[in-house]
Amino acid sequence: LTGDRPTGRLHLGHYVGSLKRRVEMQNSGEYDEINILIADDQALTDNADNPGKIRENIINVVLDYLSVGIDPSKSTICVQSALPALHALTFYYLNLVTTARLSRNPTVKAEIQMRGFADEGLPAGFFTYPVSQAADITAFNANVVPVGEDQLPMLEQCKEIVHKFNSVYGETLTEPQIILPSNKACLRLPGIDGKAKMSKSLGNCIYLAEEPEDIKKKVMSMFTDPNHLRVEDPGKVEGNPVFIYLDAFCRDEYFAEFWNDYSCLDELKAHYQRGGLGDVKVKKFLNNVMQEELRPIRERRKEWENHLPDVLDILKEGSKVAKETAAKTLEDVRHSMSCLLYTSDAADE
Ligand code: ATP
Numbered sequence: 001l002t003g004d005r006p007t008g009r010l011h012l013g014h015y016v017g018s019l020k021r022r023v024e025m026q027n028s029g030e031y032d033e034i035n036i037l038i039a040d041d042q043a044l045t046d047n048a049d050n051p052g053k054i055r056e057n058i059i060n061v062v063l064d065y066l067s068v069g070i071d072p073s074k075s076t077i078c079v080q081s082a083l084p085a086l087h088a089l090t091f092y093y094l095n096l097v098t099t100a101r102l103s104r105n106p107t108v109k110a111e112i113q114m115r116g117f118a119d120e121g122l123p124a125g126f127f128t129y130p131v132s133q134a135a136d137i138t139a140f141n142a143n144v145v146p147v148g149e150d151q152l153p154m155l156e157q158c159k160e161i162v163h164k165f166n167s168v169y170g171e172t173l174t175e176p177q178i179i180l181p182s183n184k185a186c187l188r189l190p191g192i193d194g195k196a197k198m199s200k201s202l203g204n205c206i207y208l209a210e211e212p213e214d215i216k217k218k219v220m221s222m223f224t225d226p227n228h229l230r231v232e233d234p235g236k237v238e239g240n241p242v243f244i245y246l247d248a249f250c251r252d253e254y255f256a257e258f259w260n261d262y263s264c265l266d267e268l269k270a271h272y273q274r275g276g277l278g279d280v281k282v283k284k285f286l287n288n289v290m291q292e293e294l295r296p297i298r299e300r301r302k303e304w305e306n307h308l309p310d311v312l313d314i315l316k317e318g319s320k321v322a323k324e325t326a327a328k329t330l331e332d333v334r335h336s337m338s339c340l341l342y343t344s345d346a347a348d349e
């Protein structure tokens with residue numbers, strides 16, 4: 001199980017942090033089930049006043065999935081608000097965590113600052129969203145969760161809930177393992193402004209569906225090494241977003257195709273570090289790389305955009321299947337808790 005918040009179109013961070021791996025897993029044939037959840041209800045936790053934005057981005061996110069190669073015949077794409085069992089699971093799990101534990105979550109702490117909740121007041125739903133993520137993960141009995149590094153604390157929290165639940169009520173829930181990107185540059189791709197994370201909420205993204213001229217504009221405006229003022233100055237590649245993106249996307253073939261002064265990224269880095277290489281040249285190369293990487297994604301998206309009713313059907317069908325899966329887990333959970341105030345069996349009787 002993995003998912004995304006429909007707070008905007010998906011970007012390069014999503015692609016390298018999670019989407020690429022989902023497609024690899026899907027095509028490996030090694031997994032019985034792949035579930036992908038569009039977390040619209042979770043997106044409300046910091047967008048309560050803007051449900052329209054979330055609604056319109058659900059379809060954008062499905063289009064982005066299809067355009068990177070998620071295949072609905074192999075992966076189930078579903079939307080959180082269509083799965084009421086997730087809300088019930090969240091409600092039970094909330095009793096298994098403490099507010100002290102929730103306040104230690106470093107990702108949530110950073111997001112509270114970033115979104116201004118520290119001053120304006122913190123919505124309880126936002127504070128507890130890691131619990132709702134635990135519901136999402138366990139509802140599908142997920143054993144692996146391919147995500148970016150910001151999700152590590154969520155997975156830790158989820159494992160704790162699973163242990164607590166199983167120790168109090170008996171073995172019921174599956175413990176999930178996180179799968180992080182193997183390439184260090186992809187763990188948490190920085191924004192084009194050099195901020196630690198490319199994020200929809202920070203407006204520092206290159207989107208997967210971006211038009212060629214916008215990709216170019218964004219790449220050419222990217223933050224680099226602030227001390228690399230003159231071409232002859234030695235430059236830094238560590239922490240330099242342009243080189244981090246090259247680490248994430250560049251392949252040796254791209255040098256043969258676009259810049260045969262070098263044969264690989266290490267040679268280019270060495271020159272930049274020695275001095276004598278200007279940022280504009282490196283950015284032009286990065287632009288070529290990004291254009292190559294994003295073209296097929298954009299083209300596939302445009303094809304799907306001409307078939308929007310089919311896209312909606314994919315989401316509807318996937319949600320129907322997922323609703324059953326989550327409802328089954330909820331039944332198991334209620335059974336283990338022996339608190340069957342209401343079950344579908346009881347209703348039938
Ligand atoms: P928001 O700003 O609304 O929180 P976001 O850009 O952080 O949006 P999410 O929907 O929260 O995106 O994240 C979905 C998935 O994409 C998660 O697995 C997350 O780890 C991954 N991801 C998001 N941004 C990055 C990034 N910059 N680098 C690596 N992985 C990322």
Ligand code: MG
Pocket residue numbers: none
């Ligand atoms: Mg996020």
